[in-house]
Amino acid sequence: xxxxxxxxxxxxxxxxxxxxxxxxxxxxxxxxxxxxxxxxxxxxxxxxxxxxxxxxxxxxxxxxxxxxxxxxxxxxxxxxxxxxxxxxxxxxxxxxxxxx
Numbered sequence: 001x002x003x004x005x006x007x008x009x010x011x012x013x014x015x016x017x018x019x020x021x022x023x024x025x026x027x028x029x030x031x032x033x034x035x036x037x038x039x040x041x042x043x044x045x046x047x048x049x050x051x052x053x054x055x056x057x058x059x060x061x062x063x064x065x066x067x068x069x070x071x072x073x074x075x076x077x078x079x080x081x082x083x084x085x086x087x088x089x090x091x092x093x094x095x096x097x098x099x100x
Contacts, residue, residue, distance in 0.1 A: 055083050 046056050057076050064073040074082065 053087060055079075 046059075049056060057079055060079060061073055064071065073079075
């Protein structure tokens, strides 16, 4: 990527941020604006994880509390291991080759 393209991308990103802040300046200057940005960032992270097949542990915990209050939820390590095993099953229980 050339230097001109890098500069052009940075300027475009700067304009997007500038117009986003100018569209609703009160939200970005108040604490509520920070919470909004944090929520947007969390949703983006969740979306990217789901795109690559990594489930969301927080959603699992909420589901367990709401629908199965009598059962104990798995810890994070056990939950992710369960999800990997469910997605890539193998006879020996390990991932020996790429599932593609």
